[in-house]
Amino acid sequence: MARGLRRAGSRSAGEAPSSPVATRLAAPSWLDTRLVIGVLLVLLSVLIGARVLAGADRSQLVWATNRALAPGSLLTAADVVPVRVRLFESAERYLDASEPAPAGYVMSRGVGAGELLPDDALRQPGIDVDVRLVTVLVEIGHVPPDLVNGQQVDVWVTPERAAAAPPKGTGVELSGAQVVLSAVTIATGPPEAGFSTGGTSVPIVLQVPPASVARLLSATSLG
Secondary structure (H helix, E strand, O other), X not given: OOOOOOOOOOXXXXXXXXXXXXXXXXXXXXXXXXXXXXXHHHHHHHHHHHHHHHHHOOOEEEEEEOOOEOOOOEOOHHHEEEEEXXXXXXXXXXXXXXXXXXXXXXXXXXXXXXXXXXXXXXXXXXXXXXXXXXXXXXXXXHOOOXXXXXXXXXXXXXXXXXXXXXXXXXXXXXXXXXXXXXXXXXXXXXXXXXXXXXXXXXXXXXXXXXHHHHHHXXXXXXX
16 A cells, blocks of 8 residues: 655645634723823813813902992992902902992091902991091182092192291191192092182092191191
């Protein structure tokens, strides 16, 4: 019987080729390093985004004034309006607008129109404010047209040429236009009818600290 040799890996005529063995893909493991790092990065970005959004809205509602408020004036609900601002460390200085409006309190010092309302600018009714009301006459041409009650002004005096010497002890020595008092509050502005009369001056009532009354009166007597 004839024998023959066949090379390894070769197939005889008519023999079907063998199919390759299929390779199965391994399922990803939850402990895969790349997967864990990806999840951590997503969580970190979410936390950072939430932190940024929270920091962007650190504003709060506080009360602001609708008009200029003079010392001694009674505060009403119509005098204030809530505004949203960022105050950071100074937030405790101002009144929180999430609380009711501080109607019924009295202004212990002047606050301009549109300013935030500090808590130390209010006092309970019945506590005196240490100011004196002094009436001064101002020439019509020297009165600002938009002067209103509660506004703070500087008092300038221009002495007349033939004015007498000021009283001793007042500290008033005027040789030209000078500021006598700064940041005094208007208690009562000029009457509207005063501008249509034949007079050349109008009365204005100022709120003056007691220590400055003598200086103001002495200066106005020279001009």
